Amino acid sequence: MATLLDSVGTLTGVGPKREKALNDLDIFTIADLLAYYPHRYQDLAVKGPSEAVNGEKVTFKGLVTSDPVVTHFGRKKSRLRFRMTIDQATIMVSFFNQPWLGKQITMGQELAVYGSYDQPRQTLNGMKVIAKAADDETGMAAIYPTNKAIKQKTIKELVDQALQRYDQALHQEVIPQAIRRRYRLLPHYEVVYGMHQPINAEQAQAARRTASFEEFFIFQMRLQLIKQMDARQQGRPVLFNNDQLKALISTLPYELTSAQKRVVNEILRDMRRPLHMNRLLQGDVGSGKTVVAALAMYAAITAGKQAALMAPTEILAQQHAKTIGSFFDPKQVRVELLTSSTRASERRQILADLLAGEIDILVGTHALIQPDLAFHNLGLAVIDEQHRFGVKQRSTLREIGMNPDILAMTATPIPRTLAITAYGEMDVSVIDQLPAGRKPVQTKWLRKSELDEQLTFIKDQLAAGAQAYVVTPLIEESETLDVQNAQAVYQDLAQTFGPEYKVGLLHGRMTNPDKEAVMAAFKANQFQVLVATTVVEVGVDVPNATVMLILDADRFGLSQLHQLRGRVGRGQRQSYAFLVSNPKTQYGVDRMQAMVKTNDGFVLAQKDLELRGAGDILGKRQSGVPEFKVGDPVADMQMMTIAQEEAMQVLDQPDWDQDPEIKALVELLDETMARYRHFD
Numbered sequence: 001m002a003t004l005l006d007s008v009g010t011l012t013g014v015g016p017k018r019e020k021a022l023n024d025l026d027i028f029t030i031a032d033l034l035a036y037y038p039h040r041y042q043d044l045a046v047k048g049p050s051e052a053v054n055g056e057k058v059t060f061k062g063l064v065t066s067d068p069v070v071t072h073f074g075r076k077k078s079r080l081r082f083r084m085t086i087d088q089a090t091i092m093v094s095f096f097n098q099p100w101l102g103k104q105i106t107m108g109q110e111l112a113v114y115g116s117y118d119q120p121r122q123t124l125n126g127m128k129v130i131a132k133a134a135d136d137e138t139g140m141a142a143i144y145p146t147n148k149a150i151k152q153k154t155i156k157e158l159v160d161q162a163l164q165r166y167d168q169a170l171h172q173e174v175i176p177q178a179i180r181r182r183y184r185l186l187p188h189y190e191v192v193y194g195m196h197q198p199i200n201a202e203q204a205q206a207a208r209r210t211a212s213f214e215e216f217f218i219f220q221m222r223l224q225l226i227k228q229m230d231a232r233q234q235g236r237p238v239l240f241n242n243d244q245l246k247a248l249i250s251t252l253p254y255e256l257t258s259a260q261k262r263v264v265n266e267i268l269r270d271m272r273r274p275l276h277m278n279r280l281l282q283g284d285v286g287s288g289k290t291v292v293a294a295l296a297m298y299a300a301i302t303a304g305k306q307a308a309l310m311a312p313t314e315i316l317a318q319q320h321a322k323t324i325g326s327f328f329d330p331k332q333v334r335v336e337l338l339t340s341s342t343r344a345s346e347r348r349q350i351l352a353d354l355l356a357g358e359i360d361i362l363v364g365t366h367a368l369i370q371p372d373l374a375f376h377n378l379g380l381a382v383i384d385e386q387h388r389f390g391v392k393q394r395s396t397l398r399e400i401g402m403n404p405d406i407l408a409m410t411a412t413p414i415p416r417t418l419a420i421t422a423y424g425e426m427d428v429s430v431i432d433q434l435p436a437g438r439k440p441v442q443t444k445w446l447r448k449s450e451l452d453e454q455l456t457f458i459k460d461q462l463a464a465g466a467q468a469y470v471v472t473p474l475i476e477e478s479e480t481l482d483v484q485n486a487q488a489v490y491q492d493l494a495q496t497f498g499p500e501y502k503v504g505l506l507h508g509r510m511t512n513p514d515k516e517a518v519m520a521a522f523k524a525n526q527f528q529v530l531v532a533t534t535v536v537e538v539g540v541d542v543p544n545a546t547v548m549l550i551l552d553a554d555r556f557g558l559s560q561l562h563q564l565r566g567r568v569g570r571g572q573r574q575s576y577a578f579l580v581s582n583p584k585t586q587y588g589v590d591r592m593q594a595m596v597k598t599n600d601g602f603v604l605a606q607k608d609l610e611l612r613g614a615g616d617i618l619g620k621r622q623s624g625v626p627e628f629k630v631g632d633p634v635a636d637m638q639m640m641t642i643a644q645e646e647a648m649q650v651l652d653q654p655d656w657d658q659d660p661e662i663k664a665l666v667e668l669l670d671e672t673m674a675r676y677r678h679f680d
C-alpha cells in the first residue's frame, strides 16, 4: 500500500541521480517532499497600477503603446523600454540586459509583464513576459529552494505528482481536533494544498500559520516524549544528609542570595526523587553558580556518591578545583583535577582512586569523558558553561557513569522561547539576582583616539589598589597574529604602567602550567594588569579586578562582550568596562550602544537575537537547536509556547496514543522514537 513513508524514488521520473539530488535537499520520503514547502510565491494575479504596492512584485496586463527602444551602455549592458497602457493608466516598462525581447514586442500588442513596481517613477521593472496571461489568470506560483542538481520546475512537477498519488493519505490529521478548533487551525489536507498551490496570498498565509503550528507541535511532542523517556529511566534517589549540608552552608564566607537558596532547593528536590535529574541552571555572569554546584555536589557526597564537574577550559577547571576545594575540609572531601595536561602517572593514580571511590569530586575539562575513565559511584555530573560543549559531549558525560543526575550551568542567558526550543527536555532553574552590594559595572564606549586619556584613569584605579584586565582583539584568521598582537600590547602597557605596576600576559599558545601560574599570580595581585586574549572570557574570577578594557571591541559578539565585562564587578568596589572601538558597520555601532545601555544579560541576549538571528546565537550545530522549515521560533514565540503546553497536555492523557484520530501523528512519532533509541 502506498504510504507517505514511501521513498521519493517511487515517483515517475525519479531515477537514481535525481533521487540523490533530492536526498541532498533532505527529501527521502513522500512525506519529506510534501513538507518541502515553497519559501515564497510569485503573485500571478493581474493587477492594475492603482492596486499595486510600491516595490512589490506584480503582474500588469495591458496594451503596448510605444515601440520598444533598446539603449546600450557599457559593453554588455542594455535597457529596453516601452510604454504600456493598463485600464486608463500609462506606465513605463523597462527590462535590463534582455535586448532580444525587443524583437518580440510590438506596439499595439496585448501583453502581461511580471516585475516589481516603482510607484514614484510609474515604472515596472520587468522580470519576465508572461506568454499567456488570460484575464482570469490567478494564483501564486510557488518558488522552492533548490540546489544546482535539481530545477524549480522538477520539484513542482514531483510535488504535483505526489499530491495526486497520495491524496488519500493527506486526509489524516496530525493535530488533534480539539486543538485545531481552539486555535482555528486548518485541516492538514488544506495546509498541504494551501502551501504548495495557494490561490492567493491570504490562502498561502493561512496555510503557513497552521503549517508552523504543526511543525512546532510535532517538535514539542518529540521533545516531551524524550523527556518522559528520560524521566522513566530509573534514576536512583540521592538521599543526602540535610544537617551536613546546612553545616557546610553556615561555613560559607557569605550568605547565599535568596535566588541561590531557591535554586539549591529546586536541585535538591530533584535529586531526592527516584527520577533522573536533567536540570539547566541559568544565571548571569557573577550570579554565583559555582557555590550552587558545590552544594549540589556535596549533597551527592553525603549520600555516599561521587560528583564530577566539567568545564570548557583548562583555566576554568583549575579555578573551579581550587574554589570548590576551598569550601571543604580536605580530610572529609577529596577534590581532584584532571585535564589533558595532567601527567600520565598522576592520571593513572587518579583513575585508580576514582574507581576505588576514594575521590569525591573530580573536576576537569573534557578529559573527563575519556573512555577509560570510570567512577565508583557517580551520583551527579555538573557541566559548567554548558553552551561551550557540543550536544554530543554533554550526552557522553551522562553515559560515563551510571546515568548520574545532570546539572548543566550556563551564563548565556537564553531568551525564553529559545530555551524551550533548545533545552525543552530540561528543567530550568534561574538565578535572577546578583549577590548584594554589587555595583553595576559602568560601561563606556570610546574611540581609539580617546584611549590615552582612559589609561590615565586606569592608572588611578591601580593606585587605589585595584587590578585591570586588558583584552586584545580576537584575530579569527590566525592564532599567531592573535598572540603577536597580545605581545605587542603587553610591551606597550608594560611601558605605560611600569615600573610602579606590573603587567602580565596570558594567551592561548602558552602551556597550561604557565597559564595557571599567570592566573594564580594575578589573583594574588602579584601583578596589577593582565593583558590577555579571550582566554579570560569564561568564568575567571578575580574579585579585586575592577577594570576591563577591551580593544577593538567590535570584533566580539554581544554575548562575548557581556561575558568579558562579567569578569569585573565581582567585589564591593565600583567597576568599569571600556570598549575601545571604531566600528565600521551599523551592526558594530548597535552592539556598542547595547552594551553601554544595559548590564542585563537577558536583555542583551534578546538584542543579540534580533541583531543576529537564532541560529547564530547558540551556534546551530553546537547547541542542537533544531532548524525549523516553516515556523520561526523567534518571531512566533507565542505559538511555540502554546505548542509546548498543548503537547504536554496530550501526553498527560492516559492512552493518548490509542486515539485513532491522530494515528498519523502516532506513526510519525513512533518512527522518531525508534531513531532516538539508537541515538549516539
Ligand code: ADP
Binding pocket: 254, 255, 256, 257, 260, 283, 284, 285, 286, 287, 288, 289, 290, 291, 411, 435, 436, 539, 541, 543, 570
Ligand atoms: P558565575 O555565576 O558567573 O559562575 P561565580 O560562581 O564565579 O559566578 O561567583 C562570582 C563571585 O561571586 C565569586 O567571587 C563568588 O565568591 C561570589 N559570590 C557567590 N555567591 C555569593 C553571595 N551569595 N554573596 C556574595 N558573594 C557571592
Ligand code: MG
Binding pocket: 289, 290, 384, 539
Ligand atoms: Mg561560572
